Amino acid sequence: MMAASELYTKYARVWIPDVEEVWKSAELTKDYRQGDGVLQLQLEDGKELEYKLDPKTNNLPHLRNPDILVGENDLTALSYLHEPAVLHNLKVRFIDSKLIYTYCGIVLVAINPYETLPIYGTDIIYAYSGQNMGDMDPHIFAVAEEAYKQMARDERNQSIIVSGESGAGKTVSAKYAMRYFATVSGSASEANVEEKVLASNPIMESIGNAKTTRNDNSSRFGKYIEIGFDKKYRIIGANMRTYLLEKSRVVFQADEERNYHIFYQLCASAHLPEFKALKLGKANDFHYTKQGRNPVIDGVDDAKEMSTTRNAFTLLGVNESYQLGLFQILASILHLGNVEVNDRDSDSSIIPPNNGHLSVFCELMGVTYQDMSHWLCHKKLKTATETYIKPIPKLQAINARDALAKHIYAKLFNWIVDHVNKALHSTVKQHSFIGVLDIYGFETFEINSFEQFCINYANEKLQQQFNMHVFKLEQEEYMKEQIPWTLIDFYDNQPCINLIEAKMGILDLLDEECKMPKGSDDSWAQKLYNTHLKTCALFEKPRMSNKAFIIQHFADKVEYQCDGFLEKNKDTVNEEQIHVLKASKFDLLVELFRDEEKATSPTGAAPATGGRTRLSVKPDKNKAGQASKEHKKTVGLQFRNSLQLLMETLNATTPHYVRCIKPNDHKYAFTFDPKRAVQQLRACGVLETIRISAAGFPSRWTYQEFFSRYRVLMKQKDVLTDRKMTCKNVLEKLVQDPDKYQFGKTKIFFRPGQVAYLEKLRADKLRAACIRIQKTIRCWLARKKYLRMKHAATTIQRYVRGYQARCLAKFLRRTRAAIIIQKYQRMYVQRTCYKRKQAAALAMQCILRAYMARQLYKALLREHKAIIIQKMVRGWLARQWFKRSLKAIVYLQCCIRRMRAKRELKKLKIEARSVEHFKKLNIGMENKIMQLQRRIDDQNKENRVLSERLNSLEVSHAAESERQRVELTRLRGAEEDAKNNANKVTSLLEELERLRKDLQNTQKEKKAIEDWARTYQDEMEQMISELKEQNHLLKNEKNDLNRLIQEQSQQWTEKMQRALKEETQQLENDLNEERSRYQNLLTEHLRLEEKYDDLKEEITLAVNVPKPGHRRTDSTHSSNESECTYNSEFAESEEGSRGGEDVPKAILDMSLFLKLQKRVSELEQEKQSLQNELDRREEQFQRARARDDEEHKKARSAELEYESLKRQELESENKKLKHDLNEMRQSLRGSAEAGSAAPGSPAYTVLLDQLNASNEELEVRKEEVLILRSQLVSQKEAMQHKETMTEPLPYIEDVQKLTDAKEISQAYMGLKETSRSPRFTRRPTEVNELVSRLRSPFPDFHKLNEDGELWLVYEGLKETNRLLESQLQAQRRSHENEVEVLRGELQSVKEENNRQQQLLAQNLQLPPEARIEASLQHEITRLTNENLDLMEQLEKQDKTVRKLKKQLKVFAKKINDLEGGQMDVSPGQTADEPVHPVNIPRREKDFQGMLEYKKEDELKLVKNLILELKPRGVAVNLIPGLPAYILFMCLRHADYINDDQKVRSLLTSVINSIKKILKKRGDDFETVSFWLSNTCRFLHCLKQYSGDEQFMKHNTTKQNDHCLSNFDLAEYRQVLSDLAIQIYQQLIKCMENILQPMIVSGMLEHETIQGVSGVKPTGLRKRTSSIADEGTYTLDSIIRQLNSFHSIMCQHGTDPELIKQVVKQQFYIIGAVTLNNLLLRKDMCSWSKGMQIRYNVSQLEEWLRDKNLMTCGAKETLEPLIQAAQLLQVKKKTDEDAEAICSMCNSLSTAQIVKVLNLYTPVNAFEERVSVLFIRTIQTRLRDRKESPQLLMDTKLIYPVTFPFNPSSLALETIQIPSSLNVGFLTRV
Secondary structure (H helix, E strand, C coil): CCCHHHHCCCCCEEEEEECCCEEEEEEECCCCCCCCCEEEEEECCCCEEEEECCCCCCCCCEECCCHHHCCCCEHHHCCCCCHHHHHHHHHHHHHHCCCCEEEECCEEEEECCCCCCCCCCHHHHHHHCCCCCCCCCCCHHHHHHHHHHHHHHHCCCEEEEEEECCCCCHHHHHHHHHHHHHHHHCECCCCCHHHHHHHHHHHHHHHHEECCCCCCCEECCEEEEEEEECCCCCEEEEEEEEECCCHHHHCCCCCCCCCEHHHHHHHHCCCCHHHHHHCCCCHHHCHHHHCCCCCCCCCCCHHHHHHHHHHHHHHCCCCHHHHHHHHHHHHHHHHHHCCCCEEEECCEEECCCCCHHHHHHHHHHCCCHHHHHHHHCEEEEECCCCEEEEECCHHHHHHHHHHHHHHHHHHHHHHHHHHHHHHHCCCCCCCEEEEEEECCCCCCCCCECHHHHHHHHHHHHHHHHHHHHHHHHHHHHHHHCCCCCCCCCCCCCHHHHHHHHCCCCHHHHHHHHHHCCCCCHHHHHHHHHHHHCCCCCCEECCCCCCCEEEEECCCCEEEEECCCHHHHHHCCCCHHHHHHHHCCCCHHHHHHCCCCCCCCCCCCCCCHHHCCCCCCCCCCCCCCCCHHHHHCCCHHHHHHHHHHHHHHHHHCCEEEEEEEECCCCCCCCCCCCHHHHHHHHHHHCHHHHHHHHHHCCCEEEEHHHHHHHCHHHCCHHHCCCCHHHHHHHHHHHHCCCHHHEEECCCEEEECCCHHHHHHHHHHHHHHHHHHHHHHHHHHHHHHHHHHHHHHHHHHHHHHHHHHHHHHHHHHHHHHHHHHHHHHHHHHHHHHHHHHHHHHHHHHHHHHHHHHHHHHHHHHHHHHHHHHHHHHHHHHHHHHHHHHHHHHHHHHHHHHHHHHHHHHHHHHHHHHHCCHHHHHHHHCCHHHHHHHHHHHHHHHHHHHHHHHHHHHHHHHHHHHHHHHHHHHHHHHHHHHHHHHHHHCHHHHHHHHHHHHHHHHHHHHHHHHHHHHHHHHHHHHHHHHHHHHHHHHHHHHHHHHHHHHHHHHHHHHHHHHHHHHHHHHHHHHHHHHHHHHHHHHHHHHHHHHHHHHHHHHHHHHHHHHCCCCCCCCCCCCCHHHHCCCCCCCHHHHHHHHHCCCCCCCCCCCCCHHHHHHHHHHHHHHHHHHHHHHHHHHHHHHHHHHHHHCCCCHHHHHHHHHHHHHHHHHHHHHHHHHHHHHHHHHHHHHHHHHHCCCCCCCCCHHHHHHHHHHHHHHHHHHHHHHHHHHHHHHHHHHHHHHHCHHHCCCCHHHHHHHHHHCCHHHHHHHCHHHHHCCCCHHHHCCHHHHHHHHHHHHCCCCCHHHHHHCCHHHHHHHHHHHHHHHHHHHHHHHHHHHHHHHHHHHHHHHHHHHHHHHHHHHHHHHHHCCHHHHHHHHHHHHHHHHHHHHHHHHHHHHHHHHHHHHHHHHHHHHHHHHHHHHHHHHCCCCCCCCCCCCCCCCCCCCCCCCCCCEECCHHHHHHHHHHHHHCCCHHHHHHHCCCCHHHHHHHHHHHHHHHCCCHHHHHHHHHHHHHHHHHHHHHCCCCHHHHHHHHHHHHHHHHHHHHCCCCHHHCCCCCHHHHHCCCCCCCCHHHHHHHHHHHHHHHHHHHHHHHHHHHHHHHHHHHHCCCCCCCCCCCCCCCCCCCCCCCCCCCCCHHHHHHHHHHHHHHHHHCCCCHHHHHHHHHHHHHHHHHHHHHHHHCCHHHCCHHHHHHHHHHHHHHHHHHHHCCCHHHCHHHHCHHHHHHHHHHHCCCCCHHHHHHHHHHCCCCCHHHHHHHHHHCCCCCCCCCCCCHHHHHHHHHHCCCCCCCCCCCCCCCCCCCCCCCCCCCCCCHHHCCCCHHHCCCCCEEC
């Protein structure tokens, strides 16, 4: 060690032990001096502490690594390698970065997160595939890839050893490793072996895993799975070995634990019908499943798991009957556990009769109840001479029952393992294998028994193997670098292993004790004490126990209890019980115990011979003789043997280690318990690895890495060209002790702590440089600030002084003006005050005098009124006294009268009480009541009379009162008038006075009104001004509102535009998705085709027996491919059949029938057009002939009838074609269901015959039309010369024209062709006779008439009429047939309607969203189909119109030529000169852009132009796309000559040849690009010259003349488009294979900007260097490759739009691969790397600008990478930073953002890590995002490609064919 004073200085950080946290960080507050006994420390919480050093050892506490090294991927990259550094690094990665994997040298440390993480998807698997182990972040996939790669590279078997505590995640890690192999390697066969390998996991988990207190899915057995590979390293099978099944769990479980999962799955599925016979119930109903009192695991559905287990059994080939048998045995075990045993006496026991559970057990197992109940309570003892049957007590009977249950389960476990191995076994020879060992880790509990002893024994063996492997790798590394090797002292646990397995070891003594008749656990313990207590330091005896022993294992001391060791080692079971089971009627149970004597592992271990290893095992010659001995092997011996075999297998393979760590015992997600972690790190050997590494030179740097990192510590003169010498010179100066480092061949080796020391020097140097830079910059900033402040101060002073002067002058002026204003103001105030006081005095006098007068008047008035009041009051008081007196007198009278009445009443009451009086009263009571009733009635009548009288009186009184009131009013009025007249004079005087006062008041009011008017005017003016202001404000508000409305309108417009744009974008995305799906299907189709070809080739090579004989080609082969979609499989099968037997052709596609129907309809249209033309010509002829004389009509009637006859023949032939078409339809419809449309079938033959006949008859009709037209012309010429000839001459000439035998034979050719029908053979003699007579050169026309031959002609015409009638009837029948067809179509429409209604009914059953989506989808499909149909009809009509126009032009030209030829005939032509038909010579034409070739030259054409063509020579020397032009010109000629077979054959050969050359040279980018360009050009030519108007817009007139005339190749265009898509995808794959190795190195690893990012210290697994070596790819390599791609495509003439799509795909691959590697590499997530990435991206953008490709969308594909680089560089502290990140990173998903922040690692000490709180803030802000949870981008994504139409301006007739193409056999046309 270097001087402690250099390291233990102030601010240095150290680790000190702590009880709770194991290790706690502290910081020195004072430098350490040699000899100090105390360190002054300060904890992280600020607490001061004095740390006392051990005076004996004086060991200083461990130093803490620099923060820059914390969180490294590899623990060996730490400068200080010790326990606290390892623990802290794991904690930081696990808690802060959420990283569960860490390397520790060759070991992968995996911490169980107790949470599902999205890091095991298929995209992650492919991201790790093919990568170096050190280039990616630690992962179980990286270990699996390393094993797979070494197996393929070194030809050596591999092993992955997964170990750890229960609950640490061993099983899951092993499962993911196997999933990786299954995904990456695939399967060599179609049996899906990889799926079977993965399917074995749920089976083994159900029967071998259980819930413990530490783990819900703990494996209670060890297993070693060998995954076999063939020579191509594809999975072919697997084999499994198991070790030490925990059988005791079947019969006993501790609290909070469960039995094996399969029992609970059975109970949860007991309700299923197939399980009713098992008579199961809930888990709490059975003793074997309820002891743990926790039968349910949270989040686990046992019924669902049962379904998964059964599916796995099915996948592995275990049929349903065997599965039910297995479940039957498992159910019987549960019932066996519920069998109750009672005491009979102290030495015997008994099972009660008719025990329900035992009855079910016997029923399920097929054994007798009596035998089983007897042997459960008895055992058989054998001596030398006799056999005894002895009863056993209750406890032994229960133990025997449990032993039987364990034994049955072990047998069942072995049987399942054997059948799993059989299912995974492969018949293919195994070339190599990778073994995955999932075995229990070191265990120590409060009570440790035999199982823990075996587990720890196995871990001792594995730890020894691990130590030796680590030691060996260290030695190899030192030897490789030629470093002097000194033996490293490491812990060797061989003594502990010897203690266990050596002679007289623990296992030996245990086996010996088991053989003793009276052996016991106590006696065995005494033997252990006597043998090892004094001789072995690793063996101890507990102080307080004589039945236990302690072993010092490599991990910890473990105390084992001896109780049960002997019994578990013997594993005894009552043989008589086994015999009972063997006698069972249950076949599966008998099969389990069939090999009882041969079983080697009754404890649950599968036979070891099932493993396929490279070890040679000799067969045992005396197997039968040793069967009994083999059966008597103890569990310990069997386990030792199987463990020895395992160690031999591991030693024969290359091991890879995975150590699983359980972070806490409570299963909390991402919670780290340091105590538990340290225990497991010590137990699993991780710290031992660290110690071995620390004992030598753990830190290792290449010279280039050292130079790049510590260049700052060198001076310029120290830098030499030789990096090795430079590093040596610098190290000698920096580190004085030469023992602290060693120089190897390629690396520098450092002792522990040296890298930290160098980092400290580097940080100090950088810190000093930073301080100097800061000092200089701060000085410059301060001076600049001072100068600015000085200039600002002088400027402020100048302006302030000027302002102050101006203020003083202004103050003086204001003072003088104020004095003057004060003078006048004071004068005005005094005068105003005087006037106001004068007016006030006068007003006061006036008011006072008036007040005094009014007061006097009021006093007099009050006195007068007081007298009146007194008078009235006195009168009122007198009246009141009188009333009171009267009231008192009346009251007194009432009182006296009341007193008298009371007395009288009292007397009456006394009388009433007597009986006599009562009787008297009752006498006559009824009469009195009647009298009273009558009296009441009389009184009522009187009352009514009185009330009426009263009413009348009231009415009269009211009238009288009213009259008197009126009179009184009149009198009062008269009195008032008199008084008014008396007071009139006085009132007039008063009125005069009042008027005077009113006048004064009016004047005052007038003045007030005038003042008010002035005030009102002022107010109105002010109000007007205010209104004007309000109006102005309202105008402003109006303008604002208008502007706001306009803005809102603009916003709505923009919003609508955005919505429209988004909708358009959505539609484009949907279209792209549809294209992508179609192209993916096309890719899958191509893959299947290639697979089919490969299989066919393999079959051909396997058979390889060609039969002799000529290969016959079906004559109908061309018809099979007629204008239908190209079928590559059919074409390939045709080629593959050459040289062998005839291969049956593919079944005829129904599209052939549709095409033929289409062709026939075209022929019908063409014939109809010809007929219309003929009718028009006939009408013209008839109009011209109408002007002739009547005498010529008879002579011409025969000819006209003849022409009409021919026209009708054409119509009849047309109807005949329709009839033939109907026959074809019926024949095809009749044979469609039976599939008889194959070549050779009746439908097929009829179809071909009808097609050939149609073509022949079409040619005949054309010739007939030409003849008829020529005859019309000749007749017209003859009519023009009728005046110059004699009377019979016209007849002679016309008849002579008709008597030419050749013309007549041609005219009647159609009639003879159709003479198959009986109606055409009625009178052949007359016709022949007529013809023979007409042939004579000088016929006698008179004789002709006299003989009645004209009558024969007339009879012929009548026969013609009858023929026409028959044809009319045939036409009627055809019409009826068409009606039937229409009815059939109507029926089909009805069926379609019914189907639509059914579909609607189904849609109505769907939910609303799905219903809308389904209806929309259906409507879109319907509209699309209708649109396609309409487009097809439109195309047909356009094509028909174009063809008719062309034919009219041709016919018009021919007719004109015929007319000109007839004009040359002399009018004086004699009758003896025969008239011959006019021959029209063909003019020589110029070159029409066509190439003619012979049919036999087709193969030569394809061979020279496609198969053997060199793309480079063509691209450099010839015009782009020349092969495509040549092929199209050949196709044009085949179309010109109307040879459909030649067209089909040529297109088929071209497509096959292109596919063949791509299959042969598909990895050559130049070839693929060349044929992509030519295929697109050929496709564009087919469109440009198709005749469709949409493709003819840019054509010249000459190009339009070159359009195809006979064939519609639209479907072949689709085939070529599909071929172009396949070539494009092949181009992308080829380009991806070239770019893939360059991307990571060029975009991430290479330092484009040198010196920005320094290399951090790395661990044992070195990463790819970022320094550009000779073989390293850089960004320039990528750009050069892009330039190469671009130039090649441009040379080949690839369409610009297609180049843009290729470039976009290239950039997507670059961005996706770079981002994926960034997300999986912690060392790349730094600020400096972000700068490098942004610079690299800018260079790519510059390349796009140079190539004018910025609009192709390539830049947008790099947006996620750009945002990730920005994320690495932005500030990551505050909430504002979080908001900025969320708005900036809109192209990254939440998972990607969080991943980058978690991986962010500072490269220098000046950077800060991202806090956990900040990451949580980001997650909170982004939680509402709706996005895919996938972490990585899909690098296999290929954008859908389109081929926009790109017409060529090159004229076909100008193309010159060079001789270098070797196509001289082509002829220009």
